Amino acid sequence: MAEKGSPTPWSYFLIRLLFKFVLKIFYGTIVVEGTENIPLKGKPCIVCANHSNSLTDALVLVASIPSKRRNLLRLTAKSTQFGKRTFTSWLIESAGTVPLQRRKDFPDGRIDNTEVMRELLEALECGDAVCLFPEGMSRYHPTIAPLKTGVARIVSDVLSRQRDNSDFEVSVLPCSITYMHRQHFRSDVLVTFHPPMTFSPASNPELLAPVDFTDIRKLTARMHHQISMGTLSAPSWRLVRNAKLAAHIYAPLGTHMSLGDYVRVVRMFLEALKMGEAKDAWTERGSASEGEMEGATNELEERILCLGASQAYQSELSHYGIKDDRVRCPLSRRTILYRLAVRLAWSFFLFSLSLPGLILWLPIFITTFIAVREFKRTGPVWDTWDEIAQYKLVYGLISGLCVWAGAMLVTLPVAAITAVVVPLMMWMSLRWFEDAVSSFRAFAALTRLLLMPRGKMVLLQATRLDLRKRIADLAVNTLGLPDQPETYFAKDSEAGGATEKGRNDKGRVKGRWESKTKYFSIRRRRKRDWNETLRLYDKVDYGPEDAY
Template sequence: MYILIRYAALSGKRTATLFPDTPVAVACSLLFKFVLNVFYGTIVVENEHYIPKNGEPVIVCSNHVNSLTDALLLVTSVSSKKRNFLRLTAKDSQFGRKTFSSWLIENAGTLPIQRRKEHGDQADNSTTMDKLLTALSEGDAICLFPEGMSRFHPTMAPLKTGVARIVSDVLTRNRDNPEFAVTLLTCSLTYVHRWSFRSDVLVSFNPPLKLTVKDTPSLISTPDKPVDFEAIKSLTTFMHAQLSSNTIDSPSWDLVRVAKTAARIYVPLGTRMRLGDWVRVVARFVEGLAKPVEGTGAGTGGEGVAIERQGMKRTAYQDQLNALGLKDDRIRQSITLSRIKILWRLFLRICQTCLFLAIAAPGLFLWVPVFATTTYKSEQLKRSGPVWDTHDEVAQTKLVYGLASGIFVWLTAIILTTPIFGLGLFFTIWFVPAWMWLTLRWTEDLIAAFRAAVALYRLLWVSKADLKRLRETREDLHGRVMNVATEVLGLPKDPEAEFLVVEGEEGDDQPSRWAKHQRGRTRGGWDSALRYFSIRRRRKRDWNETLRWFDATEFPKE
């Protein structure tokens, strides 16, 4: 799915535009940013310095894994200091429907795209394409998803050549100006859990490719020479390689699950490592476990590596942990924990759970309609079709209906309390959102404390023999993981020294020695001063953590 959303600059600087700004469009863009930051716990944006400034034609391309949410995320990730707005498109079936999402799309400003899937040979996008090409010629930025559709799958779909053809068309349109250039900027999106409330997202911009009229004659058509199709294919291949290199692109969900287990064993730092580094480590394990081993003959060493990789794939270690309700980190640390220490920590977690339950319970009444509505509508959506065709819209459904029900709660509170307080209207407008936010923070801590208490309780009931077997299994698996990581994937031999982020380093923009990427922030200066009551979430223990009573490790069946 595509959507065109206007991103109006707060600074007031604007270039010439085909689409005049409206108060509704500006309000919608700000509303989208708000709702995304409520729904997702941490949104880390890497390499913003790659985004060209206003006035430079830019085509932003991204992998398309989460329907409408991808477009919203890209629009809100591009700073208004860099670009005034970002133009996108939407399939025409999203227009004219009597739904809240359709209303938002239309009022945010969109261009319709007719797809062959719905219109066959009658599809006509000449008007829309002409407007996009004119926007690029005027120095604007557009955003397209070259996969052509959103779907719930662990691997990227083959890219269509449409983006490369637009590059060719805009260069051809400006062929009389040899200095004209258009920048192709790919952006890799990674959702730790796509539809889970308070999960985390990595937005990673890749090095841009600047294409000029004088340097790319193969992409320019003339009356005497058509465009070289091999150049179109080559540019499309380049985009696919960039997009897949900075996200988790796996042939199966099971491989993602194994790779995440391997990554936790390889570098058990949780959120003491940056989200970008975590995603890239998991991606390297997916790549290493999926790729066949060459040179498995005698004396090559390949046979031993192949055995290690197969041993990692076959392990039932994560299944055992799930059955016991434990995490790998508990097993790793259990050797230093006596029963007395476990009981003491369990007592503290129970006290924390009771405390946060007491202070969060009143405000949860405000969240009940939101949680009930989003749960009902998302479950209804999942039942409406197969996993690959419906699950990519779960996050979109939760965002839209969560926003609608949240506004309903807010307005209802204003109506009910205005007659009660002397300054009821003014008081409720600000108090209700603030109270709901604090309740959300307390609920996150409540669930985290409860999860820890349950894990400690279950650890008490694991027999010494079973615990010893789990440690031995982990020790054997750790050896296999380290062998594959260092011998096959070229990862550091001392991962904790390489990826550990020390306190106060969260805002460090220096590239990692291994990843060579700018690291995104998880906590800035204001958060350090007011950690708990900051607008960002408290530091999680694990990037896999969401607002659930259990650890989210499972994925839908293929």
């Protein structure tokens, strides 16, 4: 068996380079963890990830896997996206993507993936990495769908074909993709590659044909557990919102946390919330046994209930348009007035600075806005909103290339200079515009803070103080989190860097001097809150609860 893998087509290199560039513009920060877990080129591998952002998920994976580990990732996509005269169809086909037929796309039930499965098995046998999304479909709902058994059956099939090859091994690489706000411009993404599960004919005879389907389900359950451990999965957006608020109260604004640490802290609160809701459901149905009721003690129940109580607090913050940090650190009216003047002046200065480049961005913004608006009208939330980022990326790329080509055409005598100056000017104007929006967002929040009745702020402070005590008790005594998050995560990040503990701290600054000197960083904007996007208000509601 050749252990070199398939040759990489030139179109794949082009697409990878192009969309790596586009993704870095659309998303503010893409943090990749666990690249050391990716099997090297020539070792058969199936990359399995959660699927919440349509084609964007595949592009993120292609851009996140270092070329020194794998220079080709064989993608799969639904067959209905092939054979169309669209840029998306060309993109998918040019990357060597394999078409999979789905039952939901063929009402008569006549599907045949025999040839596709043969192609995937042969790709694995020659040492390729194949990308599959075992949920079977892209979804907008916040919970990971039950995984299909296709990946486990492919593992069984390839092991059965190689049963006489004692050296053959195939790995399943679980991957978790977490979008802070999947379709919003300049939000952040976390990609986590977990330790691979490796199988061989000698070590896993239970997966050789004829195989017991129980073993297939066990492998699928292991994959589901691994993927879920690295991302946020909840039965409702309300729980996600409450978990993020609890994480902000536990580790307040300004805590130097990596994106990976932040997601893991939110997930721990989210799991506690899910546990509390599950127990409430048992109680309402009267179906919990005495053992189950005893397992969840009254003390634990009280700790978890504080997360539910945070919902009313978040609703109050949303109503007044302020962040928890404004309640945690109250300001005097004199300080508010001073900061209002500074923020407004700074936002206008930065906006003026970015205005020439924003003129070039305007056609791109208008094109993507119209394209997304028309696309949303084609179906309900659950069937369209998971593809919004894909439409923004594709239409943004096409319109951006048109703007670039048009600028060179207009300045034809100096087109070589324009080819470099225009992208640079557009990038720096975007950077400055981000800071302008951030400053104006702070100005708006300070204005609302100034107009808030004094008595209301006192009530919010009392509510937060009570929540802070209860959430800290839950975090430290139940979830096992450190009792001094500001100190712990800052030291962790400084000591670990991009290691297992510190992870990757892109987009963050440590210390006042670094904050000042890196304010105009060319690479990325500094961020204090991983929930920031390029909009004038804070995003805390993620989708209508009744749309599914």
